[in-house]
Amino acid sequence: MRDDPEAMSVPAPDLAAYPLTGRFLLGRGRDRMTAEQMRILEDSATEVKEYPARHHLVRRGEPVHMSMMLIDGYVSRYMDDREGYRQLVSVHIPGDFVDLHGFPTGRLDHDIGTLGPVKMALFDHRTLVGITEQHPQLTRFLWFATLTDAAMHREWIFRLGRLGADGRLAHFFCELNARLEMVGLAHGGTFELPLTQPDLAEACGLTGVHVNRTLRALREQGLLTFRNGHVEILDHAGLCSVAEFDSDYLYSDCGKWKPI
């Protein structure tokens, strides 16, 4: 099985043994974690919670004592400008440790809210301190997970600074497709994404109206369709080209490099 390149690129999440954390780092180094480390992480979850769609989870500046791993659904992090317009700074998918960076820092510099309905595993920071005291290698994996977030932030900076509306949207879809494929939630360029056009606008630094026009353009070029939260990438190579997308920054383990 492990020799089949297809199976390598889309490993099956082991959700039976690890129902909460089975997608953590899946596709980006989970296979270098030992069974013991995976077990320690799984058993460190303090509780499991569910929240409805469009629900506020954490507000900027609040002291935080828990960190959340996303099990099911989609979560976004965002900042509001003076007039209340919103800028998304990241979108999280199952397996992501949404606010693990609140552990070393003790508070968040932005807001967190659900997109669709979600299920999350909560980790008390005292438990995480215990992990850093006793399991340095697992600690480096957790650290690594926060750094992949930073890598995605950088790519978003590039996207907003250097691409036009079509490139920004194309890049956004390319990234989500690649990440969802790693955790087994996208297949052949098809996946669910509970976003509206105004949401896309907030992620890409555009207005809802212009997102609408640009989506039509992408559709008419035969690159992708997006309707009712359902994405279909029709021409992956073409979309990547418009997006100037190169998945290296996702640190996937089917890429060319290995961490540590």
Add this chain to the structure above:
Amino acid sequence: MRDDPEAMSVPAPDLAAYPLTGRFLLGRGRDRMTAEQMRILEDSATEVKEYPARHHLVRRGEPVHMSMMLIDGYVSRYMDDREGYRQLVSVHIPGDFVDLHGFPTGRLDHDIGTLGPVKMALFDHRTLVGITEQHPQLTRFLWFATLTDAAMHREWIFRLGRLGADGRLAHFFCELNARLEMVGLAHGGTFELPLTQPDLAEACGLTGVHVNRTLRALREQGLLTFRNGHVEILDHAGLCSVAEFDSDYLYSDCGKWKPI
């Protein structure tokens, strides 16, 4: 001395005892590090190197075995688009651990180059592994340092996604002023910054021509001047307002900036 609020907000770097790492986390939690931790870090540096201005340090994708802390000078991290246009994703100042995130990840997803001439301390990754094995609290400080980078990335995303040209430039200067003050390299809104107008354009997602016009507008509004790499903020409150700048995200331990 420590009771004087003025002195608290701009602590003097202890460069005599810690010539290499004396500005690390200065103003953002260094005072919570123990003397032993500061000593361990200082003594962990493998070597010290100097580089000229506009010198390439690390290329995207290269395996890295050392991480660099900036002692003197300015360094930038950037990504190039298909036509060779560049987007800066961060600017580093003395005390910054420039590519510490290359430690858990083993490679970089972007390029690093000097702006002016620099002096850097290099840390071998094997030494850093030793720190994570033996000094969990110091490890959390290092982790924290990489997360403040991520916080700045998020602010850059906001800046590019939601602000116009004037706001982007204003925000850029506000951030650098706040950070340089924390390490004692800016005083009363005045500091050196070895950048050209095209460099500013690459940091703010603009063109050099438009940066020129926008700088003139900011100057004519009495907000700031920028000439020959010398910045003078004339109206800090006004500049922050244009920038929608709030320094919370810098995790500084002296709270908001006090204008002169």
Add this chain to the structure above:
DNA sequence: CGGAGGTTTGAGAGGCGTCAACCTCCGTGG
């Protein structure tokens, strides 16, 4: 059946990019 939220389309305005010219400054070399 009516309302709310999301999508689609149009018209007009403005911000920013592009192209181009000219300037100053400064180091180099004749």
Add this chain to the structure above:
DNA sequence: CCACGGAGGTTGACGCCTCTCAAACCTCCG
């Protein structure tokens, strides 16, 4: 001493991309 060249700064004209404002339509759901 001046000629030269290159890099960066400054300004103008023009055009396109995206925003703003507005209205119609569509779909879902109470």
